[in-house]
Amino acid sequence: MSEPDGFRAETRAWLEANCPAPMRTPITSAEMVWSSSRTVFLDDDQRVWFERMRDRGWFVPGWPREYGGGGLDARQQRVLEQEMLALGCRQPQYNLGVWMLGPVLLELGTDEQKREHLPKMARGQARWCQGFSEPNAGSDLASLRTAAVRDGDEFVVNGQKIWTSYGDRADWMYALVRTDPAAKKQEGITFLLIDMKTPGITVRPIELISGKSEFSQVFFDDVRVPVRNVVGGVDRGWSVAKKLLDHERAAMSKFTEGGAPSHDALAAAAPYLAAAGPVWRDRLAGALMDQQAFALTTRRMHEMAQARQDVSALGAIMKLVQTEQESAKYELLQQVMGQRGLSWEGDGYTAEEHDVCRLWLYTKVYTIAGGSSEIQLNLIARRVLGLPG
């Protein structure tokens, strides 16, 4: 690949000089820095890495500089990703705003919305959550019922969201609400930005079997939201949501590129693999080849995007393949490791062995969040293969 401007060499030198050594090790979920108005750092290395990347605009390298971004073109962004990957640099921060809402606001937001929200995302000062799913509207999102009724310059919102990841820690929510109950179900929906401090919002964390609570239920009781917080027009939220979900799928399909916590699961399983027979080793080689083929396909997709070809529909394929492939890989490791691959806590096991079990469980999550695998197959049928709905 030709590097006309020396950007790769400069980027590598900067990363080598500025990324503290502990920030070049695989990250665990407990070590992820979720940026917000109350960002918490576990140590100085995390803070320094966060601040240096923030000040360079590299939380959002492709966004314009006027909104706090790095102003890089598509090729330079890819070079930055590759160099971070090569050095094993951790993501300096995580935020749904940056991954999903930001690109939508850049395309469809009003100037006021861009000025208010994008710089805060780019500087890691506001955490966003996603208020789409409801108790009877998950895969069938268009059946959502949370209502927003116009009252002058405001909407009054009533209803309930569920499975809102980290709703209890978010500063803002981007939500889908029903503004025209008489319209066909996709047509009466509006995309709203809601300040989580607004009176009338109650967040109830849902406790999981692990004892942790990553999800919430969010209740809206006469919550007043300014009309200026509508993105993309009243009753036009469905097309905004579809764009946002394209960005969500793209973010999820990058998980093996350092977007999510990852331990060297293979290293944990190495002693078992050495003892395993040729059949198991053959299956593992197959899984690794699939992983490599996926990485190459991702690269091809980036090059198509750079050539300004529309790759948005391919996101469904990438999300499906990536999440199912990871799931299959961990299934295989579990089988090879036997009972030790199921250890969760307790003595006599290494931390890596415990992590294999945790990450195996997490792979299930990724095949549901962001639209289940069956829904991705439906999308591929319609948007890629052009089959009837």
Ligand SMILES: Cc1cc2nc3c(=O)[nH]c(=O)nc-3n(C[C@H](O)[C@H](O)[C@H](O)COP(=O)(O)OP(=O)(O)OC[C@H]3O[C@@H](n4cnc5c(N)ncnc54)[C@H](O)[C@@H]3O)c2cc1C
């Ligand atoms: C880790 C995680 C984080 C999440 N975070 C958020 C969040 O922050 N905000 C948010 O709004 N939501 C969030 N969700 C919710 C997620 O979007 C939904 O769980 C998902 O869309 C599926 O909806 P459901 O759970 O209602 O299942 P259902 O829609 O009831 O589906 C149940 C099963 O039926 C299958 N199915 C349904 N319809 C079809 C169909 N037409 N064709 C074929 N099969 C079908 C599904 O694939 C699934 O296997 C999260 C979920 C997870 C697991």
